[in-house]
Amino acid sequence: MDKDSILDDIFNNDPLGLLNVKAKTSNVKSADQRLSESFDEINTFYNENNREPEANISDITEQTLYFRLENLRKNVKNSEILESEDIYNLLNIVPKEINSIDDILGDNFDDLLNTDDAGLFDFKHTPKEYERAQADFVARRKKCKDFDKYEHLFKEVQSDLSNGKRQLIEFREDNLRKGDYYVHNGVLMLLAEVNISQDEQSFSSGKRIRKDGRTLCVFENGTQSNMLYRSLGKILYSNGKVVTQNMDKVNEKFIENFSDINSDDEVSGYIYVLKSLSTDIDISATNDLFKIGYSDVSVASRIKNAVNEPTYLMAPVKEVAAWKCFNMNTQKFEQLIHNFFGNTCLNVTVRDNEGIPHNPKEWFIVPLGIIEQAVQLIISGEVIHYRYDNVNKLIIKI
Numbered sequence: 001m002d003k004d005s006i007l008d009d010i011f012n013n014d015p016l017g018l019l020n021v022k023a024k025t026s027n028v029k030s031a032d033q034r035l036s037e038s039f040d041e042i043n044t045f046y047n048e049n050n051r052e053p054e055a056n057i058s059d060i061t062e063q064t065l066y067f068r069l070e071n072l073r074k075n076v077k078n079s080e081i082l083e084s085e086d087i088y089n090l091l092n093i094v095p096k097e098i099n100s101i102d103d104i105l106g107d108n109f110d111d112l113l114n115t116d117d118a119g120l121f122d123f124k125h126t127p128k129e130y131e132r133a134q135a136d137f138v139a140r141r142k143k144c145k146d147f148d149k150y151e152h153l154f155k156e157v158q159s160d161l162s163n164g165k166r167q168l169i170e171f172r173e174d175n176l177r178k179g180d181y182y183v184h185n186g187v188l189m190l191l192a193e194v195n196i197s198q199d200e201q202s203f204s205s206g207k208r209i210r211k212d213g214r215t216l217c218v219f220e221n222g223t224q225s226n227m228l229y230r231s232l233g234k235i236l237y238s239n240g241k242v243v244t245q246n247m248d249k250v251n252e253k254f255i256e257n258f259s260d261i262n263s264d265d266e267v268s269g270y271i272y273v274l275k276s277l278s279t280d281i282d283i284s285a286t287n288d289l290f291k292i293g294y295s296d297v298s299v300a301s302r303i304k305n306a307v308n309e310p311t312y313l314m315a316p317v318k319e320v321a322a323w324k325c326f327n328m329n330t331q332k333f334e335q336l337i338h339n340f341f342g343n344t345c346l347n348v349t350v351r352d353n354e355g356i357p358h359n360p361k362e363w364f365i366v367p368l369g370i371i372e373q374a375v376q377l378i379i380s381g382e383v384i385h386y387r388y389d390n391v392n393k394l395i396i397k398i
Contacts, residue, residue, distance in 0.1 A: 161243070171241060178193065182236055182241065191216075192216045292371065340387075341371075
């Protein structure tokens with residue numbers, strides 16, 4: 001056989017496909033993509049440190065970002081491209097003038113660190129210091145274009161916090177709910193949207209349902225993020241708080257959900273939360289001790305003789321919260337609250353003015369924020385799907 005025939009025979013006899021070489025696909029990023037990603041690192045640094053990067057010779061990563069930012073500020077074209085991503089107004093600075101040798105030596109001369117191309121210090125396989133703290137926080141914040149429809153809501157929440165109508169409580173795993181507010185790194189945040197998906201995963205201990213999905217989180221500083229639901233839970237669990245509902249609005253929802261109120265309706269009673277002002281060491285030393293009860297008269301009238309009534313521990317009390325009730329069986333509502341927190345009931349014996357012992361049953365050792373959450377769940381009708389975990393001090397889904 002001639003040489004060509006031998007080669008044809010070799011190439012045609014390849015049962016394992018060893019000679020089938022696939023063409024390489026190009027995965028080269030455009031200049032605009034590289035520019036955007038490089039500026040995104042500067043935004044991330046500012047978000048984590050609440051300041052722009054500085055010329056820090058002891059931190060090569062920060063110094064790289066410093067030179068990169070200085071270079072971008074002097075490049076009008078690139079600044080215009082990045083205008084929509086400049087959420088911290090880092091580029092709105094007058095270009096630096098060069099008037100001396102010191103200015104030249106301190107400047108990034110000749111664009112040696114231009115961000116259009118891969119820089120000398122762009123490490124791809126080593127973690128950056130400011131990225132380690134939030135490895136799961138992969139969704140980048142961007143400017144919220146319709147922030148005007150959220151701005152007044154943030155102002156209301158801040159006002160409620162100042163006036164004591166809302167409180168900050170510890171974040172727990174089941175605290176993520178659409179429409180609720182949270183605080184992360186000192187910044188108020190609204191969980192505006194949640195798109196949840198579920199998939200089944202197999203583990204050695206059995207199969208589990210994994211819940212995740214993208215969210216829309218709007219921040220008080222005018223930015224937004226579409227971070228993953230599970231990632232949001234992780235960063236809030238490590239450094240976050242839950243903002244409780246406005247108690248006045250909770251009361252309004254209570255009315256709306258349980259009755260149709262008109263001018264002819266009358267108040268049928270009050271659900272209230274009280275704190276004891278007793279000087280008894282066993283009572284005053286008990287944290288998160290509250291009485292949850294019902295009264296068919298105003299709370300002020302009901303508690304005016306508290307020092308003489310065993311149900312109030314024979315001591316004055318302070319009203320902490322109250323819900324006005326219309327056209328409903330408030331005793332059943334009260335009983336539902338008591339059943340929900342039944343395993344936290346205070347076990348105490350007090351004696352009345354005649355020395356007769358009594359065991360009050362309406363005092364519970366529960367954080368106020370948890371009580372407010374329980375009321376919200378009752379109002380929404382979702383309480384049947386939850387229970388209170390007294391060990392970990394949180395409400396969990398059944």
